[in-house]
Amino acid sequence: MTDHIAALPTDRDPVLRVMPMPADLNPQGDVFGGWIMAQVDIAGAIPAMRRARGRVATVAVNSFQFKQPISVGDLVSFYAEVASVGRTSVVVDVEVYAERHPENPIVVKVTEARLTYVAVGQEGVKREIPPQP
Numbered sequence: 184m185t186d187h188i189a190a191l192p193t194d195r196d197p198v199l200r201v202m203p204m205p206a207d208l209n210p211q212g213d214v215f216g217g218w219i220m221a222q223v224d225i226a227g228a229i230p231a232m233r234r235a236r237g238r239v240a241t242v243a244v245n246s247f248q249f250k251q252p253i254s255v256g257d258l259v260s261f262y263a264e265v266a267s268v269g270r271t272s273v274v275v276d277v278e279v280y281a282e283r284h285p286e287n288p289i290v291v292k293v294t295e296a297r298l299t300y301v302a303v304g305q306e307g308v309k310r311e312i313p314p315q316p
Protein backbone atom coordinates (compact mmCIF):
# COMPACT_ATOMS: atom_id res chain seq x y z
CA MET A 184 0.00 0.00 0.00
CA THR A 185 1.42 3.39 -0.94
CA ASP A 186 0.91 6.47 1.20
CA HIS A 187 2.22 8.75 -1.53
CA ILE A 188 -0.59 10.80 -3.03
CA ALA A 189 -0.68 13.41 -5.74
CA ALA A 190 -1.97 16.26 -3.63
CA LEU A 191 -3.37 17.25 -0.28
CA PRO A 192 -7.10 16.62 0.33
CA THR A 193 -9.21 19.22 -1.46
CA ASP A 194 -12.53 18.46 0.26
CA ARG A 195 -11.49 19.99 3.61
CA ASP A 196 -9.05 22.45 5.12
CA PRO A 197 -6.21 21.61 7.50
CA VAL A 198 -6.78 22.74 11.09
CA LEU A 199 -3.03 23.18 11.56
CA ARG A 200 -0.02 23.53 9.26
CA VAL A 201 3.52 23.69 10.61
CA MET A 202 7.14 23.14 9.57
CA PRO A 203 9.25 21.25 12.14
CA MET A 204 12.58 22.75 13.16
CA PRO A 205 15.95 21.02 13.76
CA ALA A 206 15.24 21.07 17.53
CA ASP A 207 12.32 18.68 16.85
CA LEU A 208 14.52 15.90 15.44
CA ASN A 209 15.42 12.59 17.07
CA PRO A 210 19.01 11.25 17.01
CA GLN A 211 18.29 9.51 13.67
CA GLY A 212 17.50 12.85 12.04
CA ASP A 213 13.73 12.36 11.67
CA VAL A 214 11.11 14.31 13.58
CA PHE A 215 10.65 13.07 17.16
CA GLY A 216 7.43 11.07 17.62
CA GLY A 217 6.51 13.07 20.72
CA TRP A 218 6.50 16.27 18.67
CA ILE A 219 4.07 14.69 16.21
CA MET A 220 1.85 13.43 19.05
CA ALA A 221 1.71 16.89 20.62
CA GLN A 222 0.72 18.52 17.31
CA VAL A 223 -1.92 15.81 16.71
CA ASP A 224 -3.37 16.45 20.18
CA ILE A 225 -3.56 20.19 19.45
CA ALA A 226 -5.07 19.60 16.00
CA GLY A 227 -7.69 17.17 17.30
CA ALA A 228 -8.69 19.52 20.10
CA ILE A 229 -9.72 22.20 17.59
CA PRO A 230 -12.84 20.45 16.15
CA ALA A 231 -13.51 18.95 19.61
CA MET A 232 -13.59 22.42 21.19
CA ARG A 233 -15.76 23.74 18.38
CA ARG A 234 -18.25 20.87 18.80
CA ALA A 235 -18.16 21.05 22.61
CA ARG A 236 -18.37 24.86 22.43
CA GLY A 237 -15.75 25.25 25.10
CA ARG A 238 -12.85 23.72 26.89
CA VAL A 239 -11.98 20.03 26.41
CA ALA A 240 -9.45 17.66 27.95
CA THR A 241 -7.85 14.73 26.15
CA VAL A 242 -9.03 11.56 27.90
CA ALA A 243 -7.66 8.91 25.51
CA VAL A 244 -5.52 8.30 22.46
CA ASN A 245 -7.52 5.44 20.98
CA SER A 246 -5.14 4.71 18.11
CA PHE A 247 -2.00 6.25 16.71
CA GLN A 248 -0.02 5.06 13.71
CA PHE A 249 3.23 6.57 12.47
CA LYS A 250 3.04 5.48 8.83
CA GLN A 251 6.05 7.35 7.42
CA PRO A 252 8.78 9.53 8.95
CA ILE A 253 8.68 13.32 8.88
CA SER A 254 11.89 15.13 7.97
CA VAL A 255 13.10 18.63 8.68
CA GLY A 256 11.97 20.88 5.84
CA ASP A 257 8.68 18.99 5.32
CA LEU A 258 5.55 21.13 5.48
CA VAL A 259 3.17 19.19 7.74
CA SER A 260 -0.63 19.56 7.49
CA PHE A 261 -3.08 18.23 10.08
CA TYR A 262 -6.67 17.41 9.08
CA ALA A 263 -9.05 16.73 11.95
CA GLU A 264 -12.73 15.76 11.89
CA VAL A 265 -15.29 14.76 14.52
CA ALA A 266 -15.99 11.03 14.14
CA SER A 267 -18.65 10.70 16.84
CA VAL A 268 -20.19 12.54 19.77
CA GLY A 269 -21.22 11.00 23.09
CA ARG A 270 -22.82 12.43 26.20
CA THR A 271 -19.67 14.23 27.40
CA SER A 272 -17.06 13.08 24.86
CA VAL A 273 -16.08 13.83 21.28
CA VAL A 274 -14.06 11.36 19.19
CA VAL A 275 -11.82 12.98 16.56
CA ASP A 276 -9.90 11.46 13.64
CA VAL A 277 -6.67 13.19 12.68
CA GLU A 278 -4.76 12.63 9.42
CA VAL A 279 -1.32 14.11 8.90
CA TYR A 280 0.33 14.75 5.54
CA ALA A 281 3.86 15.90 4.74
CA GLU A 282 4.75 17.90 1.65
CA ARG A 283 8.34 17.05 0.81
CA HIS A 284 10.96 18.38 -1.64
CA PRO A 285 9.50 21.74 -2.78
CA GLU A 286 11.69 21.51 -5.90
CA ASN A 287 10.00 18.21 -6.87
CA PRO A 288 7.01 18.02 -4.53
CA ILE A 289 5.40 14.86 -3.22
CA VAL A 290 2.70 14.46 -0.58
CA VAL A 291 2.89 11.58 1.91
CA LYS A 292 0.36 10.55 4.56
CA VAL A 293 2.61 10.23 7.61
CA THR A 294 0.29 9.66 10.57
CA GLU A 295 -3.27 8.62 11.42
CA ALA A 296 -4.78 8.89 14.89
CA ARG A 297 -8.06 8.78 16.78
CA LEU A 298 -8.41 10.67 20.06
CA THR A 299 -11.21 11.18 22.58
CA TYR A 300 -11.78 14.54 24.24
CA VAL A 301 -14.13 15.26 27.15
CA ALA A 302 -15.95 18.57 27.51
CA VAL A 303 -14.99 20.16 30.81
CA GLY A 304 -16.07 23.25 32.70
CA GLN A 305 -13.86 25.83 34.37
CA GLU A 306 -13.07 23.49 37.27
CA GLY A 307 -12.05 20.68 34.91
CA VAL A 308 -15.21 18.70 35.70
CA LYS A 309 -16.88 16.96 32.76
CA ARG A 310 -20.02 18.49 31.29
CA GLU A 311 -22.55 17.43 28.67
CA ILE A 312 -21.92 18.23 25.01
CA PRO A 313 -24.50 20.84 23.99
CA PRO A 314 -26.84 20.04 21.08
CA GLN A 315 -25.85 21.23 17.61
CA PRO A 316 -27.04 24.83 17.10
Ligand SMILES: CC(=O)SCCNC(=O)CCNC(=O)[C@H](O)C(C)(C)COP(=O)(O)OP(=O)(O)OC[C@H]1O[C@@H](n2cnc3c(N)ncnc32)[C@H](O)[C@@H]1OP(=O)(O)O
Nearest residue numbers: 239240241242243268269270271272299301303307308309
Ligand atom coordinates in the same frame (compact mmCIF):
# COMPACT_ATOMS: atom_id res chain seq x y z
C1 LIG B 1 -6.16 20.16 28.08
C2 LIG B 1 -5.64 18.78 27.92
O1 LIG B 1 -5.92 18.17 26.99
S1 LIG B 1 -4.62 18.11 29.09
C3 LIG B 1 -4.11 16.55 28.45
C4 LIG B 1 -4.20 15.51 29.44
N1 LIG B 1 -5.58 15.27 29.82
C5 LIG B 1 -5.96 15.47 31.09
O2 LIG B 1 -5.26 16.01 31.92
C6 LIG B 1 -7.33 14.95 31.45
C7 LIG B 1 -7.29 14.13 32.75
N2 LIG B 1 -8.55 13.43 32.96
C8 LIG B 1 -9.59 14.01 33.58
O3 LIG B 1 -9.52 15.12 34.09
C9 LIG B 1 -10.87 13.20 33.67
O4 LIG B 1 -10.61 11.84 33.36
C10 LIG B 1 -11.95 13.73 32.67
C11 LIG B 1 -12.52 15.07 33.15
C12 LIG B 1 -11.36 13.91 31.26
C13 LIG B 1 -13.09 12.72 32.54
O5 LIG B 1 -13.70 12.62 33.81
P1 LIG B 1 -14.33 11.24 34.33
O6 LIG B 1 -15.31 11.52 35.39
O7 LIG B 1 -13.22 10.30 34.62
O8 LIG B 1 -15.12 10.76 33.03
P2 LIG B 1 -15.78 9.39 32.64
O9 LIG B 1 -15.01 8.18 33.04
O10 LIG B 1 -17.21 9.44 33.07
O11 LIG B 1 -15.72 9.49 31.04
C14 LIG B 1 -16.20 10.67 30.39
C15 LIG B 1 -16.35 10.35 28.92
O12 LIG B 1 -15.08 9.96 28.40
C16 LIG B 1 -15.16 8.66 27.82
N3 LIG B 1 -13.93 7.94 28.13
C17 LIG B 1 -13.36 7.81 29.34
N4 LIG B 1 -12.24 7.05 29.22
C18 LIG B 1 -12.13 6.73 27.92
C19 LIG B 1 -11.20 5.96 27.16
N5 LIG B 1 -10.15 5.37 27.75
N6 LIG B 1 -11.40 5.83 25.84
C20 LIG B 1 -12.45 6.42 25.23
N7 LIG B 1 -13.38 7.16 25.88
C21 LIG B 1 -13.21 7.30 27.22
C22 LIG B 1 -16.37 8.01 28.50
O13 LIG B 1 -16.93 6.98 27.69
C23 LIG B 1 -17.31 9.20 28.63
O14 LIG B 1 -17.91 9.48 27.40
P3 LIG B 1 -19.51 9.81 27.23
O15 LIG B 1 -19.94 10.69 28.37
O16 LIG B 1 -19.59 10.55 25.92
O17 LIG B 1 -20.21 8.51 27.21
